[in-house]
Amino acid sequence: MMATDRDYYDILGVSKDATEEEIKKAYKRLARKNHPDVSKDNKKEAEKKFKEISEAYEVLMDSEKRARYDRFGKEGVQFEGGNFTWSDFTHQADIEDIFRDLFGGFGESDLFSRIFGTGTTRRRRGTRRVAVGENARIRLNLSLKEAAEGVEKKIKVRLFEKCEHCGSKGGKITTCQQCKGTGEIRNIQRSIFGQFVSISTCPRCGGEGKVITEPCRYCHGEGRIKKEKQISVHIPAGVETGNYMTLRGTGNVGKRGGIKGDIIVDISVKENKRFTREGNNIRLRVPISYKTATMGGKIEVPTLDGKVRLTIPPHTQSGKVFIIKEKGIGSLHGGRRGDELVEVYIWAPRRLSKKAQKLLEELDKELKSPPEIK
Numbered sequence: 001m002m003a004t005d006r007d008y009y010d011i012l013g014v015s016k017d018a019t020e021e022e023i024k025k026a027y028k029r030l031a032r033k034n035h036p037d038v039s040k041d042n043k044k045e046a047e048k049k050f051k052e053i054s055e056a057y058e059v060l061m062d063s064e065k066r067a068r069y070d071r072f073g074k075e076g077v078q079f080e081g082g083n084f085t086w087s088d089f090t091h092q093a094d095i096e097d098i099f100r101d102l103f104g105g106f107g108e109s110d111l112f113s114r115i116f117g118t119g120t121t122r123r124r125r126g127t128r129r130v131a132v133g134e135n136a137r138i139r140l141n142l143s144l145k146e147a148a149e150g151v152e153k154k155i156k157v158r159l160f161e162k163c164e165h166c167g168s169k170g171g172k173i174t175t176c177q178q179c180k181g182t183g184e185i186r187n188i189q190r191s192i193f194g195q196f197v198s199i200s201t202c203p204r205c206g207g208e209g210k211v212i213t214e215p216c217r218y219c220h221g222e223g224r225i226k227k228e229k230q231i232s233v234h235i236p237a238g239v240e241t242g243n244y245m246t247l248r249g250t251g252n253v254g255k256r257g258g259i260k261g262d263i264i265v266d267i268s269v270k271e272n273k274r275f276t277r278e279g280n281n282i283r284l285r286v287p288i289s290y291k292t293a294t295m296g297g298k299i300e301v302p303t304l305d306g307k308v309r310l311t312i313p314p315h316t317q318s319g320k321v322f323i324i325k326e327k328g329i330g331s332l333h334g335g336r337r338g339d340e341l342v343e344v345y346i347w348a349p350r351r352l353s354k355k356a357q358k359l360l361e362e363l364d365k366e367l368k369s370p371p372e373i374k
């Protein structure tokens with residue numbers, strides 16, 4: 001994550017000459033407000049804020065760092081890895097103090113488990129952690145016509161499916177001896193601030209409380225096997241390259257009886273050699289003969305669904321655009337379909353027969369010259 005660019009004093013809402021006591025007070029107030037398990041904001045946002053105020057607190061509570069920050073700004077207080085991480089934070093004891101009455105000490109909050117390295121998926125007692133399968137991303141190439149009209153596509157994917165051989169259990173299961181089935185290990189830690197209990201995920205069973213003693217020989221204990229599968233995806237009209245669709249709960253199944261992740265379909269629309277897309281319209285350039293341009297006539301024009309006849313009125317100049325309504329791209333939001341824009345230009349033949357040359361010379365004498373540019 002990028003280091004925060006806001007001023008540390010602003011972040012904590014204190015003045016430049018705030019005392020340590022004032023800084024502590026401000027931090028305490030903000031920490032309580034932004035703690036991800038308490039805050040009304042979303043968890044990620046709250047965690048970001050919590051980290052931001054902690055970074056400011058770390059610097060401003062250290063008189064030496066604070067002096068350098070005052071003189072040189074953030075340049076003066078580089079953290080070890082460049083940006084502030086929780087391993088740079090030296091005031092765990094203060095946080096413990098702040099939240100003692102809220103959570104009854106360390107280890108009761110998911111955030112603390114995460115930031116102070118006590119395992120990322122601490123399970124709550126009595127609930128089993130269910131593995132969620134990985135999302136699968138697939139790329140889908142569509143023709144312009146398919147994007148314009150929508151299409152039902154069948155796609156082959158290789159996904160983890162339940163292992164039938166072991167009933168997705170992964171093999172013979174027994175209670176983990178290391179944690180006695182609780183999935184966690186408690187450590188008493190002593191520091192100069194006192195003693196606290198930290199809880200970490202059991203390394204033997206990875207927090208599941210159970211271990212596989214005889215892994216299934218088909219899935220090697222995963223409880224799932226990769227299989228090829230065909231899925232059907234309905235693509236609505238109007239999609240374009242960069243759009244994606246999330247098919248919830250249709251992806252890889254999680255390990256040992258877990259639930260399915262998602263399939264994410266990345267859409268890519270192939271270039272069309274005839275038509276260029278302009279939003280929901282498509283544009284096509286069509287050559288017409290000199291005679292048709294001057295005297296009018298009918299031409300055949302391709303569209304995404306077959307040819308149509310188009311009337312060219314007399315006295316049509318190159319660059320004139322005719323609109324064929326609703327032959328463009330369907331609307332993703334349910335509005336009307338876009339149009340086809342037919343841009344005509346007068347075609348000049350490359351080779352002329354002697355006769356054609358002579359006739360043209362005669363014709364040129366007969367016609368008026370083009371208007372002068374004013």
Ligand SMILES: [Zn+2]
Nearest residue numbers: 176179202205
């Ligand atoms: Zn265990």
Ligand SMILES: [Zn+2]
Nearest residue numbers: 163166216219
């Ligand atoms: Zn199996």
